[in-house]
Amino acid sequence: xxxxxxxxxxxxxxxxxxxxxxxxxxxxxxxxxxxxxxxxxxxxxxxxxxxxxxxxxxxxxxxxxxxxxxxxxxxxxxxxxxxxxxxxxxxxxxxxxxxxxxxxxxxxxxxxxxxxxxxxxxxxxxxxxxxxxxxxxxxxxxxxxxxxxxxxxxxxxxxxxxxxxxxxxxxxxxxxxxxxxxxxxxxxxxxxxxxxxxxxxxxxxxxxxxxxxxxxxxxxxxxxxxxxxxxxxxxxxxxxxxxxxxxxxxxxxxxxxxxxxxxxxxxxxxxxxxxxxxxxxxxxxxxxxxxxxxxxxxxxxxxxxxxxxxxxxxxxxxxxxxxxxxxxxxxxxxxxxxxxxxxxxxxxxxxxxxxxxxxxxxxxxxxxxxxxxxxxxxxxxxxxxxxxxxxxxxxxxxxxxxxxxxxxxxxxxxxxxxxxxxxxxxxxxxxxxxxxxxxxxxxxxxxxxxxxxxxxxxxxxxxxxxxxxxxxxxxxxxxxxxxxxxxxxxxxxxxxxxxxxxxxxxxxxxxxxxxxxxxxxxxxxxxxxxxxxxxxxxxxxxxxxxxxxxxxxxxxxxxxxxxxxxxxxxxxxxxxxxxxxxxxxxxxxxxxxxxxxxxxxxxxxxxxxxxxxxxxxxxxxxxxxxxxxxxxxxxxxxxxxxxxxxxxxxxxxxxxxxxxxxxxxxxxxxxxxxxxxxxxxxx
Numbered sequence: 144x145x146x147x148x149x150x151x152x153x154x155x156x157x158x159x160x161x162x163x164x165x166x167x168x169x170x171x172x173x174x175x176x177x178x179x180x181x182x183x184x185x186x187x188x189x190x191x192x193x194x195x196x197x198x199x200x201x202x203x204x205x206x207x208x209x210x211x212x213x214x215x216x217x218x219x220x221x222x223x224x225x226x227x228x229x230x231x232x233x234x235x236x237x238x239x240x241x242x243x244x245x246x247x248x249x250x251x252x253x254x255x256x257x258x259x260x261x262x263x264x265x266x267x268x269x270x271x272x273x274x275x276x277x278x279x280x281x282x283x284x285x286x287x288x289x290x291x292x293x294x295x296x297x298x299x300x301x302x303x304x305x306x307x308x309x310x311x312x313x314x315x316x317x318x319x320x321x322x323x324x325x326x327x328x329x330x331x332x333x334x335x336x337x338x339x340x341x342x343x344x345x346x347x348x349x350x351x352x353x354x355x356x357x358x359x360x361x362x363x364x365x366x367x368x369x370x371x372x373x374x375x376x377x378x379x380x381x382x383x384x385x386x387x388x389x390x391x392x393x394x395x396x397x398x399x400x401x402x403x404x405x406x407x408x409x410x411x412x413x414x415x416x417x418x419x420x421x422x423x424x425x426x427x428x429x430x431x432x433x434x435x436x437x438x439x440x441x442x443x444x445x446x447x448x449x450x451x452x453x454x455x456x457x458x459x460x461x462x463x464x465x466x467x468x469x470x471x472x473x474x475x476x477x478x479x480x481x482x483x484x485x486x487x488x489x490x491x492x493x494x495x496x497x498x499x500x501x502x503x504x505x506x507x508x509x510x511x512x513x514x515x516x517x518x519x520x521x522x523x524x525x526x527x528x529x530x531x532x533x534x535x536x537x538x539x540x541x542x543x544x545x546x547x548x549x550x551x552x553x554x555x556x557x558x559x560x561x562x563x564x565x566x567x568x569x570x571x572x573x574x575x576x577x578x579x580x581x582x583x584x585x586x587x588x589x590x591x592x593x594x595x596x597x598x599x600x601x602x603x604x605x606x607x608x609x610x611x612x613x614x615x616x617x618x619x620x621x622x623x624x625x626x627x628x629x630x631x632x633x634x635x636x637x638x639x640x641x642x643x644x645x646x647x648x649x650x651x652x653x654x655x656x657x658x659x660x661x662x663x664x665x666x667x668x669x670x671x672x673x674x675x676x677x678x679x680x681x682x683x684x685x686x687x688x689x690x691x692x693x694x695x696x697x698x699x700x701x702x703x704x705x706x707x708x709x710x711x712x713x714x715x716x717x718x719x720x721x722x723x724x725x726x727x728x729x730x731x732x733x734x735x736x737x738x739x740x741x742x743x744x745x746x747x748x749x750x751x752x753x754x755x756x757x758x759x760x761x762x763x764x765x766x767x768x769x770x771x772x773x774x775x776x777x778x779x780x781x782x783x784x785x786x787x788x789x790x791x792x793x794x795x796x797x798x799x800x801x802x803x804x805x806x807x808x809x810x811x812x813x814x815x816x817x818x819x820x821x822x823x824x825x826x
Contacts, residue, residue: 145204146196147747149625150188151408152176152210154495155435155476156527156593157184158799160622161192162747164204169747170195171616173527173593173799178497181212182365186372203377207625208394209385209408212365213358213401217456225261225357226300227349228291228320230308231268236349238263257458260353265300267291269307269320277313285323292324296331302356306336306349311637314341332359339400340462342735343637347453347462354461355402362401366394381669383630385411387465389448390631390741393668402463405456408621409439410466413448415624416589419614421446422749422815425587428612429572431602432621433592435476435513436493440571441468442581452635452682452693452737464633464739469574473567475513475594476500479560481548487556489563502538503531510545512564514538515557516597520767520775521794521803528798554768565601572606584608591617596795596802600820608822615780615816618799630668630742632661635735641686642710642731651702653736654679661740670742679705682735683713685725691734692716709733751814753785767792769805783812 145165151158159172172191177184185208193200229236237259244254269288272281295303303324310317314337324333334356336348370382384397385407397404412432420428426446432439442449449467453460472491476499479489489512498506500513516522517538525532542553542560549556576583584607590599591614599611614620634657640650658677665675676698682691694712696705714726761776773792780797788811789795791804795818802818804810810820 145202146193146198147205147207147626148189148192148203149207149411149622150185150209151411151619151621151625152181152184152208152212153408153434153436153621154178154211154215154474154493155499156618157188158593158619158622159188159192160616160619160626161196162626163196163198167748167750171619171622171799173530173618178215178495180365181210182368182372185365185369189373200376203373203380205381205383206373207383207385207391207628208369209411209621209625210404211408212361213404214406214456216358216361217354217405217459221361222258222260222357224299224301225265225353226295226298226303227261227266227353228269228288228295228303228305228307229266229349230272231270233308233345234266234268235263236306236345237261237266240346260350260357260459261304265295265298267295271307271316273307273309273313273316275309275312277309279313279315283316283319285319288320288323289327292328292331296328300331302332302334302359304334304336304349304352304356306345306352308345309343310335310337311341311343311348314338332356332363334359339402340635341637342462342635343639344462347460350460351402351462354405354456354459355400358401358404359398362404363398366398370394385625385628386631387463388450388631388633388739389414389466389628391625391628391744392630392632396632396668402461405461405463406439406454406465406468409441409468409470411624411628412439412591412621413441413443413466413468413624414628415620415622416591416614417443417446417448418623418627418746419620419749419815419817420587420589420612423612423813423817423819425589425610425612427586429576429583429586429588429608431568431572431588431590431592431595431599433568433590433594433598434474435593436472436474436495437470437491438473438568438571438592439468439470440568440575441466442575442579442586450693464737467575469571471567471571473512473564473571474592475511475516475597477512477564478509479511479515479545479563480509481545485548487549487559487563489560490567500538501541502533502535504534504537510538510541510560512560512594512597514541515560516594516801518542518553518557518768519561520765520772521597522801523765523777523796526799554772558768558770561598562601565598565605568598568602569605572602587612589614591620593618593800596800600803600805600808600822603822610822611820613802613810613818613820616797616799617802627746629744630665630670632664632740634658634661634738634740637735638733640733642733645733647703647706650706650733650736654702654705654738657736657738658740661738665740665742668742670744674743676741676743678739678741680737680739681709681713681733682737683709683716683731683733685717686730686732692720693737749815752816753814754787754812755782755784758784758787761793765794767794780812780818785812785814787812
């Protein structure tokens with residue numbers, strides 16, 4: 144029995160949840176992030192948690208970690224030193240891409256291609272050729288390959304991706320090239336597409352491999368630094384990393400394929416939201432995770448998150464299993480500004496952790512959403528237990544200046560900034576609901592993140608959502624999600640077969656092979672066999688279609704019945720996704736076979752807590768702006784009694800977060816510390 148620490152590193156703050164395994168007690172903490180070297184913030188977080196538990200670091204039982212380092216490396220366009228090796232004749236693969244213009248550009252004349260991850264002069268062709276079935280018709284030429292790599296290195300390449308035609312069917316050529324690079328250029332980082340994404344479609348495979356090798360130096364360096372420091376003070380302590388798929392793995396496994404870390408922090412938040420919503424009795428929820436830089440939204444039905452195997456990081460396609468999350472550039476640190484046409488804008492630029500909002504007093508000069516909330520009286524004079532003192536006068540002065548540009552008083556332009564930030568979040572939620580045929584008003588919104596409580600009701604009003612759930616320690620929910628995650632590994636194999644001519648045994652054998660690999664890998668993570676389960680998934684389409692849908696096989700089916708189920712269930716999934724099917728009219732095609740190997744981990748038990756014996760009274764009041772200035776009571780969340788009703792307007796404060804309850808809304812604390820906020824009928 145020891146201390147389990149979960150650390151979620153965001154753009155502005157690093158969130159911590161420490162659990163004492165002996166008595167189940169839970170402590171929530173925050174510390175400023177250190178973007179220049181995330182390992183510093185991670186190690187400071189461990190020290191702060193250990194000190195808060197009044198324990199020795201030798202009592203450290205486990206460290207779980209989610210991070211945005213991989214995503215930020217892409218968003219900040221840190222593409223220098225990147226090279227690509229391709230099959231001879233395919234040098235322009237990245238330039239040609241998909242020959243398609245993104246939605247929203249009716250005329251390609253107005254669309255400008257985003258900066259390429261790797262420019263054409265950093266792409267080299269190598270001899271060697273495989274057929275679609277993996278048969279080798281031309282061997283690798285070692286001398287030419289070494290010379291091609293030498294040219295890239297001389298041109299500044301420090302990271303090289305290898306993506307050969309049809310290597311998903313046979314990895315031998317890529318493995319040979321990887322060995323040559325490691326032997327002759329040991330300081331160069333290498334990623335092989337046959338390891339990163341053994342799936343057909345060369346362009347997406349190349350882009351995913353490029354992203355993987357791009358973030359490798361950042362992730363491997365800081366993960367290894369942190370792991371070494373942890374091991375030096377607390378030997379044998381497991382150090383687990385959250386993946387975009389919502390599962391954790393050893394840090395060394397994550398470092399081998401860091402592309403899986405792209406959305407690790409937001410993925411943990413979804414798991415935490417599901418855990419608390421289940422305790423509160425809600426099955427269908429929308430999650431809104433509002434941090435300092437961005438807002439991450441997702442939809443959960445029947446307590447089950449949605450997954451995707453394809454996503455976009457900025458303008459770049461990435462194919463790796465991940466929770467289906469939409470990110471918009473709206474957070475507490477989003478900057479308010481005026482465009483060239485005199486329009487008020489919010490984000491996507493952010494003040495981040497350094498220098499941060501003006502009110503932090505760290506050199507910030509541009510007004511942010513946090514500054515606006517302070518001007519309106521929505522925030523207290525200090526954050527995270529007094530560690531950050533807020534300068535209300537400096538924030539107001541900035542909004543007076545901004546207000547003059549729009550001929551508005553400071554409080555009105557500040558209210559406009561909060562409204563624009565909320566509208567950005569509404570746009571993100573509509574992407575996961577209305578564009579997919581769902582009515583957001585049928586869901587409960589789980590609002591969390593450090594700034595989630597500032598916007599929740601405003602976003603809900605736009606979407607006609609009647610119920611909002613604010614979990615305890617909402618600013619640290621992503622860290623809690625790390626504690627309730629499982630070990631997970633994902634595997635894929637391209638096997639294109641038509642139903643009319645498919646050999647059932649071939650499909651079963653292929654599924655078995657990757658499932659056995661999954662079982663072995665999860666056991667190697669330290670999970671016993673009796674706590675490992677395997678999920679079988681097939682990517683399928685009608686013959687002639689260019690896109691697939693995923694069919695998941697239920698637990699307990701025999702392999703023979705699993706294949707039959709997939710063929711039959713596909714028509715229903717296609718109909719649910721696109722609104723039509725061709726059952727009995729068109730041949731069906733399996734494209735990829737997938738396996739999810741999941742090892743069940745320990746989960747902390749959230750005990751019933753009814754709070755104090757008597758209802759809490761306001762600890763103070765503060766003048767807050769709601770179309771006009773009103774004196775609003777201020778409550779301490781930790782002192783609220785179970786089932787205590789608070790009618791708006793009111794402000795509920797806690798360590799790490801502030802929850803705003805406006806007029807026509809009310810909040811009730813439940814037995815697990817959740818605040819259930821309701822819109823008054825008729826309002």
